[in-house]
Amino acid sequence: MKEFWTTMASVMGVWAFCQSILHTVFPPELRFASLKLFNRITNWFSLYCYYDITEIDGVNTNELYNAVQLYLSSSASIIGNRLSLTRGLNSSAITFGLSNNDCLVDVYNGVAVLWEHVVTQRQSQTFSWRPLPEEKRGFTLRVRKKDKSLILESYLDFIMEKANEIRRKNQDRLLYTNSRGGSLDSRGHPWESVPFKHPSTFDTLAMDPVKKSEIMDDLQDFAKGEVFYQKTGRAWKRGYLLYGPPGTGKSSMIAAMANYLGYDIYDLELTEVNNNSELRKLLMKTSSKSIIVIEDIDCSINLTNRKKSNNSSGRNKNYDVSVSPPDMRGGSGSGGGEEGGNSITLSGLLNFTDGLWSCCGSERIFVFTTNHIEKLDPALLRSGRMDMHIFMSYCSFPALKILLKNYLEYEEGDLEREMLENLEEVIDKAEMTPADISEVLIKNRRDKDKAVRELLEALRVRAEKKREKGGSRERNSTDVEDEEEEKRALESPKEGCESQESFKKGEEDDDDEKIH
Numbered sequence: 458m459k460e461f462w463t464t465m466a467s468v469m470g471v472w473a474f475c476q477s478i479l480h481t482v483f484p485p486e487l488r489f490a491s492l493k494l495f496n497r498i499t500n501w502f503s504l505y506c507y508y509d510i511t512e513i514d515g516v517n518t519n520e521l522y523n524a525v526q527l528y529l530s531s532s533a534s535i536i537g538n539r540l541s542l543t544r545g546l547n548s549s550a551i552t553f554g555l556s557n558n559d560c561l562v563d564v565y566n567g568v569a570v571l572w573e574h575v576v577t578q579r580q581s582q583t584f585s586w587r588p589l590p591e592e593k594r595g596f597t598l599r600v601r602k603k604d605k606s607l608i609l610e611s612y613l614d615f616i617m618e619k620a621n622e623i624r625r626k627n628q629d630r631l632l633y634t635n636s637r638g639g640s641l642d643s644r645g646h647p648w649e650s651v652p653f654k655h656p657s658t659f660d661t662l663a664m665d666p667v668k669k670s671e672i673m674d675d676l677q678d679f680a681k682g683e684v685f686y687q688k689t690g691r692a693w694k695r696g697y698l699l700y701g702p703p704g705t706g707k708s709s710m711i712a713a714m715a716n717y718l719g720y721d722i723y724d725l726e727l728t729e730v731n732n733n734s735e736l737r738k739l740l741m742k743t744s745s746k747s748i749i750v751i752e753d754i755d756c757s758i759n760l761t762n763r764k765k766s767n768n769s770s771g772r773n774k775n776y777d778v779s780v781s782p783p784d785m786r787g788g789s790g791s792g793g794g795e796e797g798g799n800s801i802t803l804s805g806l807l808n809f810t811d812g813l814w815s816c817c818g819s820e821r822i823f824v825f826t827t828n829h830i831e832k833l834d835p836a837l838l839r840s841g842r843m844d845m846h847i848f849m850s851y852c853s854f855p856a857l858k859i860l861l862k863n864y865l866e867y868e869e870g871d872l873e874r875e876m877l878e879n880l881e882e883v884i885d886k887a888e889m890t891p892a893d894i895s896e897v898l899i900k901n902r903r904d905k906d907k908a909v910r911e912l913l914e915a916l917r918v919r920a921e922k923k924r925e926k927g928g929s930r931e932r933n934s935t936d937v938e939d940e941e942e943e944k945r946a947l948e949s950p951k952e953g954c955e956s957q958e959s960f961k962k963g964e965e966d967d968d969d970e971k972i973h
């Protein structure tokens with residue numbers, strides 16, 4: 458051992474001596490060339506090869522860096538004696554990672570590799586289109602040359618897979634929003650996230666049990682369908698349209714879906730998106746295993762702005778609907794929607810859901826919600842875009858039983874037979890939403906009997922009112938439609954008529970899967 462160190466010291470001494478001679482005698486170019494040569498020679502004789510995985514790859518965040526960080530946090534074979542502990546805002550677990558410039562040995566399939574976490578200060582003069590973090594971070598992987606192929610073939614894939622698994626296990630669901638408009642954060646993300654802790658599940662969701670299990674099966678088939686989608690050449694994504702009156706559980710259903718599958722939610726606020734390319738960028742920055750939601754789609758797409766495209770074929774006119782935020786982003790001279798300079802179009806939205814761009818990623822679910830399905834453009838409804846149309850109806854008797862169980866802990870046999878029959882008789886006639894019924898139950902939840910009695914009373918009053926009005930609901934909705942049509946005609950006389958025509962359900966959606 459002593460001999461080894463003596464040899465090493467003499468080699469270093471010789472090298473230092475050579476360097477000082479190089480420094481004094483040779484010009485800088487020659488010095489640089491000789492250094493390069495020296496590195497080559499040492500690399501040639503070295504047993505190892507090295508891979509750098511930087512946090513930011515050009516302008517994009519390097520997913521592999523994040524994956525390695527998570528993966529290493531789960532490793533037990535730490536040789537570094539200082540670890541950094543983190544508990545993310547969105548995480549319920551504490552993760553530990555390598556401190557700056559610390560090392561860790563990992564063993565994969567019997568092969569040992571060394572990871573080093575390298576942190577250096579970023580030079581302030583570096584030019585960038587967006588603010589970059591002050592530190593440059595990266596991992597260096599040292600592998601024996603003879604193990605190189607094994608590492609490149611399967612180790613890195615294994616790390617990605619493992620990291621995703623850890624992420625899902627550690628993290629609570631995340632709810633992302635694009636409420637910041639088009640601006641990016643320092644790591645280039647257009648989405649902001651908060652922990653998603655919505656307690657809604659399919660157990661708590663009050664709806665027809667048959668319908669519910671159909672949806673759950675569909676979700677399961679989707680989540681397990683990687684091979685199927687691959688085999689049939691389809692992008693691994695699915696679209697659901699949830700429609701029905703306010704308070705029937707559309708948003709609750711989305712939360713239940715996310716909790717059921719363990720997916721994150723991207724709540725896309727269309728009014729914050731300035732144009733199609735921004736929409737595309739947002740899509741590109743969504744992760745797989747996620748639900749992308751556009752709530753109240755009929756309010757985001759302003760059909761009164763419909764205008765014929767230059768190419769006036771019947772089909773294409775559907776693709777030229779401006780998405781105009783009701784508030785027009787402050788209404789300042791932002792270019793407006795008419796010129797298309799600062800607006801997104803229906804074609805942009807359709808590309809987002811089923812164009813080529815929708816495939817940049819996988820295992821994603823699109824959910825649109827609306828209170829007025831009849832207002833939606835048929836182009837949005839055709840199958841392939843929205844695979845399943847789910848009608849969230851007023852509270853039915855089976856749904857009521859779920860609410861009674863959730864709010865009052867009543868099981869099937871707990872209620873008197875007579876009371877159940879009374880409730881069953883009146884529930885459909887009353888047309889009350891689960892939200893309304895929940896209110897009555899919450900108010901009286903300390904006294905169960907009173908709660909049920911009050912509920913029956915409320916249902917009877919509502920049913921009576923409905924009966925008195927006698928079909929006025931149909932008339933009212935027609936009135937509302939007439940009013941809206943008038944409004945459209947006032948704003949844009951010709952265009953209003955056109956849009957009405959295209960509302961008629963085309964043959965396209967005949968094959969749509971519908972759950973009523």
Ligand SMILES: Nc1ncnc2c1ncn2[C@@H]1O[C@H](COP(=O)(O)OP(=O)(O)OP(=O)(O)O)[C@@H](O)[C@H]1O
Nearest residue numbers: 661662663702703704705706707708709891892895
């Ligand atoms: N089907 C349901 N099952 C259980 N709870 C429900 C259901 N529908 C509504 N609720 C209750 O009513 C509240 C409002 O429901 P939710 O926000 O899901 O309705 P929505 O259909 O999305 O309404 P909107 O169309 O106004 O957005 C929920 O917090 C939930 O407590």
Ligand SMILES: [Mg+2]
Nearest residue numbers: 707708709752
């Ligand atoms: Mg809602």
